[in-house]
Amino acid sequence: MQCIVNRRAQFSASHRYWLPELSAAENNQHFGPCTRAPGHGHNYVLFVSIAGELDEYGMVVNLSDVKQVIKQEVTSQLDFSYLNDIWPEFQQTLPTTENIARVIWQRLASHFPLVNVQLFEHPELWADYQGNGMEAYLTISTHFSAAHRLARPDLSYEENCEIYGKCARPNGHGHNYHLEVTVKGEIDPRTGMIVDLGALNQVISDMVVEPFDHTFLNKDVPYFAEVVPTAENIAFHISNLLQQPVHELGAELHKVKLIESPNNSCEVYCDTNTAKTPREFSGTHSHTGNSLKSAKLEARL
Ligand SMILES: [Zn+2]
Numbered sequence: 171m172q173c174i175v176n177r178r179a180q181f182s183a184s185h186r187y188w189l190p191e192l193s194a195a196e197n198n199q200h201f202g203p204c205t206r207a208p209g210h211g212h213n214y215v216l217f218v219s220i221a222g223e224l225d226e227y228g229m230v231v232n233l234s235d236v237k238q239v240i241k242q243e244v245t246s247q248l249d250f251s252y253l254n255d256i257w258p259e260f261q262q263t264l265p266t267t268e269n270i271a272r273v274i275w276q277r278l279a280s281h282f283p284l285v286n287v288q289l290f291e292h293p294e295l296w297a298d299y300q301g302n303g304m305e306a307y308l309t310i311s312t313h314f315s316a317a318h319r320l321a322r323p324d325l326s327y328e329e330n331c332e333i334y335g336k337c338a339r340p341n342g343h344g345h346n347y348h349l350e351v352t353v354k355g356e357i358d359p360r361t362g363m364i365v366d367l368g369a370l371n372q373v374i375s376d377m378v379v380e381p382f383d384h385t386f387l388n389k390d391v392p393y394f395a396e397v398v399p400t401a402e403n404i405a406f407h408i409s410n411l412l413q414q415p416v417h418e419l420g421a422e423l424h425k426v427k428l429i430e431s432p433n434n435s436c437e438v439y440c441d442t443n444t445a446k447t448p449r450e451f452s453g454t455h456s457h458t459g460n461s462l463k464s465a466k467l468e469a470r471l
């Protein structure tokens with residue numbers, strides 16, 4: 171019986187993004203305020219995931235051993251350190267979130283059968299590393315507030331109420347949507363980055379947050395004139411909007427998670443090999459450029 175266990179740890183450390191082979195202007199252009207001397211710090215939170223069969227004691231691995239090893243190999247060394255100097259790996263490749271996750275994996279992999287190392291730089295930015303060379307995942311969490319109404323114009327009010335419940339009420343209602351965008355890419359061996367974070371933030375802001383925030387989605391976002399703005403359809407639309415711009419930044423869109431409320435969220439996984447589109451009520455309009463593998467709805471209100 172395979173099982174995954176997760177262990178949390180944390181450390182506080184400083185770093186600075188600065189490559190001596192670049193000019194000050196070039197460093198600034200690439201890394202913005204992260205270039206400032208002598209550096210700045212984060213309270214990092216680390217999740218180490220380990221998979222295996224259960225032993226005779228009912229455990230994948232003894233978590234007190236895991237705690238000791240993480241402390242000895244990682245947190246006791248990194249806590250209150252200047253990351254650029256503490257490990258030789260960070261002389262070659264800057265200590266970005268994704269690169270720290272990769273190096274932590276390398277330092278723990280001989281101790282445990284790892285399946286994921288997840289590192290939060292802060293609650294709205296984290297990296298995942300799963301042992302595949304220089305490949306890593308980076309997730310940005312952001313939010314927007316918007317109103318919507320769930321109803322198909324080809325159905326009667328009674329029919330819409332039967333399908334969508336209170337969400338079909340005529341004047342709409344609103345949510346504070348939380349959006350998590352995960353991109354996948356190769357860690358650059360010098361900058362330590364899979365993507366220009368500032369540029370990625372800008373794309374998400376320009377394509378999604380600014381056009382969606384403080385709108386009535388059905389009326390203010392043209393796409394939802396034809397598609398019922400359920401959380402699932404909003405997530406599909408966001409993934410369509412982001413796929414090409416993320417590709418142009420040199421990474422690939424991996425997942426869009428839209429959290430509509432504490433009880434209701436959905437995830438769309440993106441894959442360039444398959445094409446699948448959300449269902450819409452007109453039945454005649456076709457969408458292009460969508461390549462989505464699966465959508466998982468976690469819970470319904
Ligand atoms: Zn930083």
Ligand SMILES: [Zn+2]
Pocket residue numbers: 318337343344345
């Ligand atoms: Zn709603």
